[in-house]
Amino acid sequence: MAAATSHNAIVSTQSHRWNGKNSRLDRRAANVRLVSVGSCCPGSGKLGLVCASGSKSSVIDPVHLPSNGKGGHSPKKSSESSLILIRHGESMWNEKNLFTGCVDVPLTPKGVEEAIEAGKRICNIPIDVIFTSAMIRSQMTAMLAMMQHRRKKVPIITHKESEQAQSWSKIYSEDTKEQSIPVITAWQLNERMYGELQGLNKQETADRFGKEQVHEWRRSYDTPPPNGESLEMCADRAVSYFKDQVVPHLTAGKHVMVAAHANSLRSIIMHLDKLTSQEVISLELSTGIPMLYIFKEGEFIRRGSPVGPSEASVYAYTRNLATYRDTLDSMVQ
Ligand SMILES: O=C(O)[C@@H](CO)OP(=O)(O)O
Numbered sequence: 001m002a003a004a005t006s007h008n009a010i011v012s013t014q015s016h017r018w019n020g021k022n023s024r025l026d027r028r029a030a031n032v033r034l035v036s037v038g039s040c041c042p043g044s045g046k047l048g049l050v051c052a053s054g055s056k057s058s059v060i061d062p063v064h065l066p067s068n069g070k071g072g073h074s075p076k077k078s079s080e081s082s083l084i085l086i087r088h089g090e091s092m093w094n095e096k097n098l099f100t101g102c103v104d105v106p107l108t109p110k111g112v113e114e115a116i117e118a119g120k121r122i123c124n125i126p127i128d129v130i131f132t133s134a135m136i137r138s139q140m141t142a143m144l145a146m147m148q149h150r151r152k153k154v155p156i157i158t159h160k161e162s163e164q165a166q167s168w169s170k171i172y173s174e175d176t177k178e179q180s181i182p183v184i185t186a187w188q189l190n191e192r193m194y195g196e197l198q199g200l201n202k203q204e205t206a207d208r209f210g211k212e213q214v215h216e217w218r219r220s221y222d223t224p225p226p227n228g229e230s231l232e233m234c235a236d237r238a239v240s241y242f243k244d245q246v247v248p249h250l251t252a253g254k255h256v257m258v259a260a261h262a263n264s265l266r267s268i269i270m271h272l273d274k275l276t277s278q279e280v281i282s283l284e285l286s287t288g289i290p291m292l293y294i295f296k297e298g299e300f301i302r303r304g305s306p307v308g309p310s311e312a313s314v315y316a317y318t319r320n321l322a323t324y325r326d327t328l329d330s331m332v333q
Contacts, residue, residue, distance in 0.1 A: 089114035101194030114288025119148030188241035195228025221277035235267035
């Protein structure tokens with residue numbers, strides 16, 4: 001079996017890259033103004049920043065958050081938006097160690113817990129639109145995570161599969177729409193199709209075909225499993241979709257969450273972090289760990305993973321994210 005490195009492996013892949021050939025990104029990351037906060041969720045780490053109503057091009061919630069009454073200052077607008085990527089929580093076939101691919105399997109109770117924990121980690125990050133794959137495990141994860149969000153907007157799946165579906169799911173109140181977050185589902189974000197490995201036990205497959213062969217099927221960039229998709233083939237649809245459908249929202253100043261799968265997200269992260277086909281081999285994503293990027297001036301700046309509410313370590317917010325969080329703090333007072 002492939003060495004199952006943790007999410008931290010991403011960090012080491014990434015920091016190696018940032019310290020190396022992509023020094024331009026290094027400087028960009030260093031230029032982002034950091035505001036340290038002690039923990040993530042309600043009531044913690046007030047930063048004393050004044051909030052006001054937002055705008056579509058700012059990290060402040062674009063749906064007119066009320067003023068906190070501390071004065072009439074407006075935050076400086078910036079063209080910064082946040083992108084959260086999250087792999088679904090543990091599925092019932094992850095638990096059984098079966099190749100899953102495009103088989104539509106739900107979360108386990110542990111996966112549900114992971115999604116809720118992920119939601120706590122991102123409960124202070126603005127989210128205007130959510131993309132999920134067409135599969136239940138990513139949709140469950142997105143919905144469970146959003147139940148924890150402090151803004152308490154309601155994530156609503158948009159149904160555009162037919163005119164009737166579109167008209168029957170219409171909302172007839174602008175106020176209610178304002179308090180909703182559209183959830184767009186797309187098959188292009190589905191897990192890589194694992195072909196004839198789907199449903200097979202990973203350990204038994206390694207015993208039968210050899211560890212190296214199975215590792216190549218699972219982690220190489222361009223070797224597809226028998227009658228399945230390689231990562232390259234998966235990237236063709238997932239990264240194209242990301243560029244065509246997700247990036248325009250970020251460019252418009254919207255804050256986006258993408259809930260998807262190990263390999264569809266590996267291909268997107270490969271694109272965002274400009275990883276080579278060699279580097280992507282060691283990129284492993286744990287279930288239910290959200291990853292944050294800031295999109296600014298056309299560049300993606302990796303911010304790592306927000307800490308959970310009970311973790312003591314310090315997480316660096318951008319100034320705009322800290323302002324948004326401060327606004328949420330003021331709303332619950
Ligand atoms: O079975 C799968 O679909 C994937 C993700 O769980 O497995 P792997 O780690 O082999 O890419």
